[in-house]
Amino acid sequence: xxxxxxxxxxALTLLACLTLTGCAHVQPPVPLDKQFWxxxxxxxxxxxxxxxxxxxxxxxxxxxxxxxxxxxxxxxLSDNVEKWQVRDLNTLPDVIVAKLQAKGYKVKRIxxxxxxxxxxxxxxxxxxxxxxLTPVKGAYGVDRLLLVNVFxxxxxxxxxxxxxxxxxxxxxxxxxxxxxxADNKLLWFKxxxxxxxxxxxxxEPTYTNLSNAFYQAMDNSRQQMITPFEQ
Amino acid sequence: xxxxxxxxxxxxxxxxxGCAQKPAPETGFKSQSAASYVQxxxxxxxxxxxxxxxxxxxxxxxxxxxxxxxxxxxxxASSGNTAGLAGLLVASLINTQMGSGSLQRDAxxxxxxxxxxxxxxxxxxPLQERLQQRYQQASHSAGLKQGEGQVTGRLVIEPKLMLTPxxxxxxxxxQVQVQDIAGMxxxxxxxxxxxxxxxRCGKQCIDDGSLDLxxxxxxxxxxxDESMRxxxxxxMLPAPPEAAQETLRYVLDGxxxxxxxxxxxxxxxYWRYRNLYGAVKSVxxxxxxxxxxxQLQKVYAH
Numbered sequence: 125x126x127x128x129x130x131x132x133x134x135a136l137t138l139l140a141c142l143t144l145t146g147c148a149h150v151q152p153p154v155p156l157d158k159q160f161w162x163x164x165x166x167x168x169x170x171x172x173x174x175x176x177x178x179x180x181x182x183x184x185x186x187x188x189x190x191x192x193x194x195x196x197x198x199x200x201l202s203d204n205v206e207k208w209q210v211r212d213l214n215t216l217p218d219v220i221v222a223k224l225q226a227k228g229y230k231v232k233r234i235x236x237x238x239x240x241x242x243x244x245x246x247x248x249x250x251x252x253x254x255x256x257l258t259p260v261k262g263a264y265g266v267d268r269l270l271l272v273n274v275f276x277x278x279x280x281x282x283x284x285x286x287x288x289x290x291x292x293x294x295x296x297x298x299x300x301x302x303x304x305x306a307d308n309k310l311l312w313f314k315x316x317x318x319x320x321x322x323x324x325x326x327x328e329p330t331y332t333n334l335s336n337a338f339y340q341a342m343d344n345s346r347q348q349m350i351t352p353f354e355q
Numbered sequence: 356x357x358x359x360x361x362x363x364x365x366x367x368x369x370x371x372x373g374c375a376q377k378p379a380p381e382t383g384f385k386s387q388s389a390a391s392y393v394q395x396x397x398x399x400x401x402x403x404x405x406x407x408x409x410x411x412x413x414x415x416x417x418x419x420x421x422x423x424x425x426x427x428x429x430x431x432a433s434s435g436n437t438a439g440l441a442g443l444l445v446a447s448l449i450n451t452q453m454g455s456g457s458l459q460r461d462a463x464x465x466x467x468x469x470x471x472x473x474x475x476x477x478x479x480x481p482l483q484e485r486l487q488q489r490y491q492q493a494s495h496s497a498g499l500k501q502g503e504g505q506v507t508g509r510l511v512i513e514p515k516l517m518l519t520p521x522x523x524x525x526x527x528x529x530q531v532q533v534q535d536i537a538g539m540x541x542x543x544x545x546x547x548x549x550x551x552x553x554x555r556c557g558k559q560c561i562d563d564g565s566l567d568l569x570x571x572x573x574x575x576x577x578x579x580d581e582s583m584r585x586x587x588x589x590x591m592l593p594a595p596p597e598a599a600q601e602t603l604r605y606v607l608d609g610x611x612x613x614x615x616x617x618x619x620x621x622x623x624x625y626w627r628y629r630n631l632y633g634a635v636k637s638v639x640x641x642x643x644x645x646x647x648x649x650q651l652q653k654v655y656a657h
Contacts, residue, residue: 212602219644325377332631336615339602343613 149248154313156352160302164229168302169266170217171234178208178278178338180292190286198281201292204331205278205338212342213296216272216349223353234264238271246308253301253308261305269305270312272349274298277342279334280319294320294338296345300352312352318344381543383633389533389541390590397502398510398533400494402487409477411470411518412526413462469522476566477516486514489576493583499590508541509534514582516575521608524550527578531586545634546585548578548625549607581625585635592619595629599654603628604643612638618646 180202182194195202217233224231243255260269274296281292295318302312320341322333490512495501502508513530526549533542553574555567595617604613605626616636619627625637626645646654 209600327376328378328380329376330631335631336613339615340613343602343604343611347611 149250151248151250151254151310151313153315154251154310156302156312160311166267167230167232167265168224168268168270169232169234169260169264170221170224170270171236171238172214172217172272173240173274173298174237175210175213175274176277178205178210179276180205180278181276181280181295182283183280184282184284184289186283186285190283193286194283194288197286198292201279201327201331201334204335208278208335208338210274210277210342212339212346213272213274213277216346217270219346219350220270220353223350227353232264232266234260234266234269240273251310253303253310255308257303257308258305267305268311269303270301271303272298272300274345277338279338291321291326292334294322294334294341296338296341298345300349314348314352316345316348318342318348320344380632381545383544383629383635384540384542385544385590385594386541392535392541393508393533393590394500396507396536397500398494398508399502400487400491400510400512402483402490403511403513404483404486405513405515408482408514409470409474409516409518411466411473411522412520413459413466414520415458415462466518470518472566473516473518473525473571476568476571480568480572485572486579489579490514490583493576493580494586496580497583497587499583499587506536508536509538510586512582514579519549519608520610523554524552524574524608525578526550527575527582529582531582533590542590544586544589545632546582546589547634547636548581548585549636549638550574550578551639552608581622581637584622585627585637588620588622589635593655595655601646605638605640607638607640618642618651620648620651621645 180198182191182198186194214237221231221233238260240255243257243259246252246254246256248254257269261267275298277296279292279294281288282290297315297317299313299315301310301314303309304311318341320337322331322337324333326334326337491501494510499510511532511534515528515530517526517528519525526547529546529548531542531544531546532540534540551574553566553571555565555570599617600615601618602613603616603618604611606612614628614630614636616628616630619629619635621627621641622637624639626639626641627635627637628642629635
């Protein structure tokens with residue numbers, strides 16, 4: 125290989141590495157500031173994204189065959205997880221609306237689940253939401269959007285090959301945000317992950333303790349979203 | 356090659372182990388004829404005092420448990436990465452002796468020690484006679500027909516007093532069974548009633564931790580009364596429809612309790628629900644976002 129070819133390959137490799145790692149922008153949490161509480165005039169729209177159905181996620185180092193075996197071994201658990209209800213998350217905006225209304229803010233419940241993919245993606249800018257949500261202002265007649273964005277619900281279990289390295293844990297994760305719809309600025313941003321182990325045996329025939337753990341994780345997530353608006 | 360052989364050996368073992376689920380605890384049971392049998396023949400109360408009447412719930416610090424779980428997970432995962440399946444087996448053995456298992460054993464020792472003052476206090480009371488009498492009186496007051504003569508049902512109650520994590524109150528756990536004259540079970544239920552605080556100076560205070568017998572027995576009597584009221588109501592209730600299942604949330608002794616179940620009609624100071632195991636729980640605090648009586652009737656009507 126000539127020096128020129130070597131240099132080209134090295135540059136391409138470096139570029140690929142930079143592209144892959146450089147994209148991982150992480151928005152740090154933004155505390156709810158005084159500006160939010162002081163402004164009682166703007167109308168706050170409260171909404172939630174489409175809550176993903178609960179699934180059993182098998183994580184860890186698994187080959188394709190391992191994964192197929194693990195899926196098979198956990199099929200009953202997986203079926204059970206898929207029956208869990210996420211109604212408590214869908215009613216979360218109603219609770220926040222009630223809290224804000226009690227404090228004298230103008231609040232509007234947006235009943236349709238917000239599909240973030242329907243809004244144009246923007247380049248990363250710290251302190252700003254990664255999508256252009258300004259059309260929400262006109263569509264619903266609100267000035268700010270309080271959005272609960274749920275990423276994952278269900279349970280997770282880690283594996284090394286086909287050997288389980290953890291018991292199944294219930295999990296709910298997502299993020300809460302308040303967006304100023306004039307410029308997409310984040311007035312509040314809080315990621316949350318609630319992971320809860322079953323209290324007692326997890327592998328009973330109906331997975332009762334694990335089911336309870338899921339509803340506890342969901343309650344934990346709800347509390348993380350409600351508490352900032354209770355002060 | 357080595358991995359394939361190990362895998363081939365471990366696979367049948369894992370598959371077998373995966374099928375061996377833990378048995379579920381005994382769930383509640385009610386025969387359709389239970390209520391009519393009790394109404395027709397009445398019940399004779401048979402309170403069976405267990406040897407260890409007083410216990411205390413185990414308390415494991417959530418942070419320590421989380422750390423233990425994380426270190427266990429890291430140990431197992433890293434041993435798997437570095438030493439393969441053999442490493443996993445060694446790690447599992449270490450894990451049993453340390454981490455979560457050790458926390459549980461320590462918590463059990465502390466619980467045993469914490470239950471001693473209450474057990475000593477009640478040791479001076481003729482519990483068998485007292486509780487038998489109180490359960491009988493409470494069942495009568497709750498409207499359960501008392502059995503007279505030879506043909507009558509039998510109400511077997513095995514109570515247990517379990518101190519709560521803050522030791523400031525307790526839960527009276529009743530294993531209840533209604534039997535017909537032949538001894539066949541018509542109804543079997545676990546009824547749990549959370550008590551009012553047993554601290555001498557009330558709910559919002561810190562006292563020296565010593566117990567007052569008069570206060571404890573008064574609180575215990577109240578729990579027995581509520582247990583029998585729950586039984587009398589539950590005997591008449593139909594099974595809740597699946598759609599009525601919801602998440603019950605309440606704060607008891609400063610601890611947030613979240614459990615899936617079915618809300619039941621409340622009674623006075625007590626709010627009741629049936630959990631997923633079928634046990635009926637009664638707590639002296641309201642549920643968050645509780646359904647109103649009208650909403651409950653609507654749900655149960657479907």
